[in-house]
Amino acid sequence: MTFSRRSFLAGSSALALSSAPIIGRAQGSDKIIFASILDLSGGLDIYGAPMAETTKMAIDDINAAGGLLGREVELKLYDAQSTIQFYTQYATQAAAGDRAHTVHAGITSASREAIRPTLARFKTLYFYNTQYEGGVCDYNCFCTGSTPAQTVAKVVPYAMNKWGKKVYIVAADYNYGQITAQWMQKFVAENGGETLDVEFFPLDVTNFGPTINKIQTAKPDFVISALVGGAHVSFYRQYAAAGMMKEIPIASTTFGVGNEQKLISAEEGDGIIASYSYFEGADNAVNTEFLQRLEARLGADRPVMNELAVRSYEGAMLWAEAVKMAGTPDRDPVIEALRSGLTYNGPSGAVTIDAQTNHCNMNVYISELKDQTWNIVESFTDQPPADTQLVCDLVANPDQSTFLFENGLAAAGIE
């Protein structure tokens, strides 16, 4: 028998056809697949490791309560190793290989923007459970973390009332830091203050000496920081070592979500102010019970809970509620259920999906650091994602998958 191209094609397509039912069976298997991609090693693991713990806890809780729709939920956890390239690779693996029903992934905004288009293309429901700079307008993507209008807008006036009106901004040099710094300048100006200078740092900078000199020269009333990652923790150490902590205090939009308060000594950190949608001191029964169960699970040396870790738990639970409501784990009905104004009462309080933006209304807290522990000094309930609402309307136009603040706030039409 001669082996012509035509007979090869005929043979291989027959093979493809006969294997199709096998793929069909795999898809219709009993388990519901929940994929998670986080940085569990490398410089960003200070954020990723606690998020992975709470994600595992959420899936165990769901399965302990009998699973979803009588089916077990299986967690596929990937370590992106603080490398963007692995995010794209694992997102494709999760969507095409595992056929995940939902993917909860990403820590930095750079990683989110690397995988969001991939998951939109594969029509795989995507949750981003990290506080970020706002502006994602994507029908397929739910951003459950806090955004600047929820946190920065609270901490800036609080710090200005407490310390004064002259502000110096230090931030990480990528889209999160750049855009958050613009929000900071906007809120400082709106509250009648003055931004003396803004400085950006690549993620691997460890020597902050020249900047500390510049801060002393500029004499601001306080410094506000959006520094990111393990190397940037050096800023707080060197700032404290130069005796600056007592002279010019610090407020931050990132300090604490990597449990940085545990990486520097008590004296170095005392007095730092931050604002997030969760602190361990959040006063509600769900939180007390959540922390007790976490401690039973991981022992007394469990990681301290922060917004990223708790929102990873709540994000998984929001998705689970939506699956129950929809009666199926398929994407379109689940998205509809989520966008019906779904609420989950989690450790941080009530978290409600806002259909206009696919973001969340949530509680927001301001805390001050004392002896490596956050003490809540002010709380706000049910805060809307007002920044993203300015530019995004998924009710009027659901067919969107864009990041509107990609080129800064001015380009998005925000003054």
Next chain:
Amino acid sequence: MDLVVAVLFQLIYVIANLALISLGLAIIFGMMRVINLAHGEFLMLGGYTVVVATNMGINIWVSMLILAPLVVGIIGVIVERLLIRWLYGRMVDTLLATWGLSLLLVGIVTSIFGASTATTVSPPLGAVRIGAYSASGYELFLILITIALLVAVWLTLRYTKLGLLARGTMQNAEMASSLGVSTSRIYMITFGLGAAVSGLAGGLLAPMTGVLPTIGATYIAKAFITVISGGASILAGTTVGSILLGGINGIFSFIAGSTFGEIALLLAAIILLRLMPRGITGRFFRKSL
């Protein structure tokens, strides 16, 4: 006036910092011609030694000044015996072997201590006042100890028998060997000393930067650029290279921010090596150590 002093202080610190992270590499790469891509990991191991020792209750000065160089020096000797001694004179092979070693060390440390930032060690000295400005007393200490270290290495190379034998062996191993010098021992000791100096540097920097298994990556490029720009004379080269590149980095960081500081440093190194392919000491201070 205070500002000038404060900026000058910061500039000297940036220079000292560069010299500190480069000196161990200058010995291993500049002198022994071993392209040590695991240099950053030697610094990292020094840092972890300090963190582990202080957590065990050992005095921080003892951990930094004695334990860190001792532990990393011993590791250096072991590495030399097992890996490097088969590769002398084969520069590209040393590059591959030490790259592998670097990945191995990162892997080992990650599996023992976890991948996260592992330190609560704080700079042990308070702030010093410069008029209206304040600076870290620990930075002042680092500047002084870097100078002391450079002087100590110079004295060792210039005035001790070991220094003489080491210089002779590096210049012409066969001749040294036929004069009755055990070159294999000299190589081992020199490599161990280079590793010990790196360990000391890593230990001293740990309270300022914290330690991560991957922190070596932030040092390695700068160390190589400094040593290569410095040229053949290891001490004069490292010193002059640090002053030039650190000075440029510090000035541009202060004027335009740290991103531009890093760019200026790299640009300066490129221009320098285009004009002086054999480094600064390939043209100036040729007779120096």
